[in-house]
Amino acid sequence: MNSSPLAALAGQIAAGESSPEKAAADACAAIDRAAVLNAFIQITEKRAATDIERAEQLIDSGNSPLGGVPVAVKDIICTLETRTTCASKLLAEFTSPYEATVTGLLAKAGAVVVGKTNLDEFAMGTTGEHSAFGATRNPWDRQRVPGGSSSGSAAAVAARLVVAALGTDTGGSVRMPAAYCGICGIKPTYGMVSRRGLVAYGSSLDQAGVFASAAADLRIVLAAIAGHDPGDSTSRPDAGLAETVLPENLNGIRIGVVEQLFGQGVSDEVAGPVRAAIGQMQQLGASIVKLEIESIRHAIPAYYIIACAEAASNLSRFDGIRYGSRASGEDIEQVIMRSRSQGFGAEVKRRIMLGSFVLCHGYIDAYYRKAQQLRRKLIDEFASAFAQCDLIAAPAAPTTAPRLGEFGDDPVRMYGQDVCTVPANLAGLPALSIPCGFAAGLPVGLQLIGAKMSDALLLDCAQVYQGKTDFHLQVPPEYQ
Amino acid sequence: MSLDNEQLARLASLARLEIDPAESERLRTEMEKMVELAGKVTAAATDSSPPIAHVQQGDQPLRPDDPQPVTDNLSRLAAEADADMVVVPRVVE
Numbered sequence: 136m137n138s139s140p141l142a143a144l145a146g147q148i149a150a151g152e153s154s155p156e157k158a159a160a161d162a163c164a165a166i167d168r169a170a171v172l173n174a175f176i177q178i179t180e181k182r183a184a185t186d187i188e189r190a191e192q193l194i195d196s197g198n199s200p201l202g203g204v205p206v207a208v209k210d211i212i213c214t215l216e217t218r219t220t221c222a223s224k225l226l227a228e229f230t231s232p233y234e235a236t237v238t239g240l241l242a243k244a245g246a247v248v249v250g251k252t253n254l255d256e257f258a259m260g261t262t263g264e265h266s267a268f269g270a271t272r273n274p275w276d277r278q279r280v281p282g283g284s285s286s287g288s289a290a291a292v293a294a295r296l297v298v299a300a301l302g303t304d305t306g307g308s309v310r311m312p313a314a315y316c317g318i319c320g321i322k323p324t325y326g327m328v329s330r331r332g333l334v335a336y337g338s339s340l341d342q343a344g345v346f347a348s349a350a351a352d353l354r355i356v357l358a359a360i361a362g363h364d365p366g367d368s369t370s371r372p373d374a375g376l377a378e379t380v381l382p383e384n385l386n387g388i389r390i391g392v393v394e395q396l397f398g399q400g401v402s403d404e405v406a407g408p409v410r411a412a413i414g415q416m417q418q419l420g421a422s423i424v425k426l427e428i429e430s431i432r433h434a435i436p437a438y439y440i441i442a443c444a445e446a447a448s449n450l451s452r453f454d455g456i457r458y459g460s461r462a463s464g465e466d467i468e469q470v471i472m473r474s475r476s477q478g479f480g481a482e483v484k485r486r487i488m489l490g491s492f493v494l495c496h497g498y499i500d501a502y503y504r505k506a507q508q509l510r511r512k513l514i515d516e517f518a519s520a521f522a523q524c525d526l527i528a529a530p531a532a533p534t535t536a537p538r539l540g541e542f543g544d545d546p547v548r549m550y551g552q553d554v555c556t557v558p559a560n561l562a563g564l565p566a567l568s569i570p571c572g573f574a575a576g577l578p579v580g581l582q583l584i585g586a587k588m589s590d591a592l593l594l595d596c597a598q599v600y601q602g603k604t605d606f607h608l609q610v611p612p613e614y615q
Numbered sequence: 616m617s618l619d620n621e622q623l624a625r626l627a628s629l630a631r632l633e634i635d636p637a638e639s640e641r642l643r644t645e646m647e648k649m650v651e652l653a654g655k656v657t658a659a660a661t662d663s664s665p666p667i668a669h670v671q672q673g674d675q676p677l678r679p680d681d682p683q684p685v686t687d688n689l690s691r692l693a694a695e696a697d698a699d700m701v702v703v704p705r706v707v708e
Contacts, residue, residue, distance in 0.1 A: 232686045325670050339669045365678045369669075372676055436655040447630060454631070456703055461694030467704045476633040484632055485642075489649045491629040505656045507666030514667065544641065547648045563670030 138601075138608065141298040141352040145202025145245075148194065155190040155203030155247050159183050162205035162249045165296045169614065172272050172294060174287040175207070175250040182216040186247040199245030200359050206241060207291045207300040210251035211258050212343065213332040214238050217248075221334050222256045222266035225459040225478025235332020236367065237301060237343045237360045244359035249297065252287025256480045257450065258303055258336045260284045261311060261552045262537065265482040270539060273316060274611040275577055279536040282312030285346070289316040292346045294614040299347040299356050305337045306438050307531075307556025309344035310568035314531035314580025317570045317609060319597065320346045321353045324587050325563035326371035328357075329364035335449040337442035338369070340560045349607050350569060350597035357590065377591040385599055386420035391524030395431040396582075399554045401533040408572025408579040409530045416528065416600060424524045430513040431558050437513070438557035439486075439550060440493045440506035446483075447490025453478065485546060510561050517562045521586040526593060530555050531568035531580030555582060565590040569597045570606035578609075616650050618643055 147153040163183075166175055183205075193199035208214060211221045213231035220226050238248065255265040263271040263286025271286035273279040274294040281290040285302025289312030292300050302309040304322035313320025322344040330341055345356045357376050364370040390413060397406055417423055455461035455474025462473035479487070493502035520527065533554055542549040559566035564584055571581035581600075585593045601607050618626075623643050627634045634642060688699075695702040 229692070232689060232692065365676075368675050368677075369671060371671070430659075433656055433659045436653050439649070440653050440656065451631070455694060457701060458692050459694065464704065467706050470704050472631050472633050475631050476635075479632070484630070485645055485649060487630045487632065488626045488646060489653065491626050492646075492650060493653060495626075495629060501657050502653055504666050505659065505661060506653075507668060508661035508664045509656055509659055511664045511667040512661060514670065515664070544645065545648070546645055547652050550652065561670075 138349050139351040139355070140348055141204055141355055144204050144298055148203045155187045158203060159187060159205045159247045159249050162297050166250060166291070169294050169296055171277065172274060172290045173269050174253055174271055174290040174294070174296065176210045176220055176222065176253050176268050176287070177218060178250045179214070179217045179248055182214060183247050183249050185216060186242050189242060190245040190247055193245040200355060201241065201244040201246040203245050203247060204299070205249040205297050206246045207250050207252045207288055207297045208238055208248050209254050209285050209288050209300070209302045211254055211303055211334045212238055212301060213334065214248060214251065217251055219251070219334065222254045222268055223478060223480070223483070224267040225453055225474070227267065227460065229459055231332070233332065236329035236364045237332065240360045241301070252291055252300060254286055255284035256483050257334065258284040258305055258308055259446065259482050259486050261307070261549050262542065263312065264539065265480055267480060273536050274614055275317060276536065279538050279577070280315065282315035282532070282536060284308040285312050288346050289313055289318060289320065292318050292348060293611060295348070295610060299345060299352055302344050302346055303333055304342055304344045304560065305340045306442060306560050307553050309346065310531045310556050310566060310580065310582055311552065313346060313568040314578065315536035317578025318346055318348050319350050319353050319567065319569045319607060320344060321357060321567040321590070321593070322559065322565065323357060323361060323590050324371070324565040326369055327361050327374045327565070327590060329367040329370050331364055331366040337445040338449060339445060340442055350594055350601050353567065354594045373588065379591045379595055381595060381598055384420040385416055385596060388421040388526070388596060389424050389524040390416060390421045391424050391426045391520055391527040393426045393428050393431065393520070393527055393529060395428055396529035396555055399432065399533070400551055401530050401555070404574035405530050405532065405534060405579050408574065409528070409581050412571035412581045412600070413528045415603065416596070419599060419603065426520050426523060428513070428516045428520055430509055430516050433509045434513060434558045434561060435550060435554055437506040437509040438553065438561055439489065440502050441510065443486045443490035444494050444503055445490070447487045447494065450483070450487055482546065513558060514562045517564060526589065526596060527584040529582045529584065531582035535574050535577035535579060559584050563587060565593055567593050567597060569601065570609070572606060616647065616654060618647055618650065
């Protein structure tokens with residue numbers, strides 16, 4: 136049951152049955168009809184017009200892997216001819232003077248950016264509710280969150296407003312919303328995709344990722360954006376998606392099952408479909424290896440220490456002087472403090488303050504250094520695991536999509552949702568989420584985690600699985 | 616770990632944030648929960664694992680040391696600018 140809506144639309148455009156302009160217009164009309172989802176912060180007509188012109192030339196020259204299809208981009212990725220707000224009041228009118236490498240590559244491959252999508256402010260959130268532009272809603276149930284932080288990109292693909300979208304994943308911000316919204320999402324190996332032009336949250340963890348309804352389409356987009364970028368000092372010299380011949384089955388693939396990834400709050404309604412999917416992969420020829428990765432139980436606190444420490448440093452640049460809105464004050468110190476206090480939302484403030492705490496004298500060794508030691512231990516334990524298996528299968532999220540406001544004022548409960556996703560970020564590993572079932576009408580995501588640079592293998596296995604299942608073909612009833 | 620008002624104010628100062636007095640109690644409760652979560656690492660056994668700041672430990676290739684075009688007009692990003700200069704509040708008396 137493999138499908139490629141992206142390739143199908145690109146094929147229609149190539150055959151003259153549609154055009155980049157018509158496809159973009161159709162996408163904009165669909166976005167307009169689905170405005171209640173609040174998936175988009177802006178529709179980018181001017182940028183789309185530029186992309187359409189380029190796409191038509193590329194299609195004429197026979198060199199357009201993305202074939203003029205409309206795509207959406209998380210509004211934390213810098214694009215020319217648009218604002219880049221990071222869903223923050225502070226950057227509500229910010230226009231980047233340069234283009235991110237990933238979106239430049241999308242355009243060079245013939246994609247048309249039709250809009251910038253909503254997110255948790257500065258990519259800090261698990262639910263998609265922490266945006267200065269309002270919460271995004273889940274197309275499967277609008278009283279539920281779509282997941283964050285790449286909430287709008289996930290909701291847009293789930294509602295079939297665009298065939299693919301870019302997100303970023305620092306602790307699960309692609310895989311979590313992919314799972315909640317019943318679509319596919321991949322976080323590549325750290326360094327596989329350039330971070331140049333991604334507004335930084337946690338620099339040692341951030342990685343751009345892709346959403347699509349089918350794994351085959353993740354592959355097409357990832358192949359277009361992966362590669363070494365001299366403009367990003369953390370870009371891998373060997374970056375690039377390996378070309379593979381899609382296998383017919385999973386013979387010879389060893390799937391690791393790590394019990395720690397099924398504990399810590401993973402609900403039975405999620406664990407059931409995930410274990411069933413692992414069973415199906417076994418029927419497709421894979422063998423199962425039971426593994427222990429002890430340090431996973433410390434991954435959440437270690438992640439929040441490291442991510443918040445890096446956030447405190449990265450977001451110090453937003454001072455009301457060089458970028459964004461500026462508050463009035465009697466001296467420069469007051470201007471900076473007021474600009475930040477008025478510009479940042481509550482979740483961003485909390486994380487910056489936690490980052491300041493773990494880095495301050497007296498606590499840095501007990502918290503930040505300890506988290507760095509745990510990160511090393513986790514990396515070593517993953518390396519041992521991948522000596523025994525080719526990939527690890529696990530839930531992408533511990534529950535199905537929570538209700539809007541379910542976590543109230545308890546950020547720590549919200550952070551618990553990241554339990555299955557942060558280990559791959561801490562270790563810099565590729566990981567993807569694909570739909571594997573439903574619980575009470577809500578999608579459940581299967582996560583596949585691989586060794587570094589095994590992105591293509593993960594996509595192969597996801598495609599083989601999707602060749603035998605139809606969960607990825609399900610569309611929310613209102614958007615069919 | 617409990618945080619008193621003085622510690623909370625110090626953290627806010629380090630983060631270059633002002634605390635709204637009406638929200639300080641709620642923020643203190645939230646921060647205490649977050650610090651408690653972070654504190655779970657302190658009891659973890661790490662043996663002699665050396666700390667790691669980044670997943671890429673090998674040498675990263677450097678760009679050639681050649682002049683590159685400079686993005687101009689950056690001052691337009693500032694909230695207040697005069698010609699090509701960013702205007703800031705007086706910092707020298």
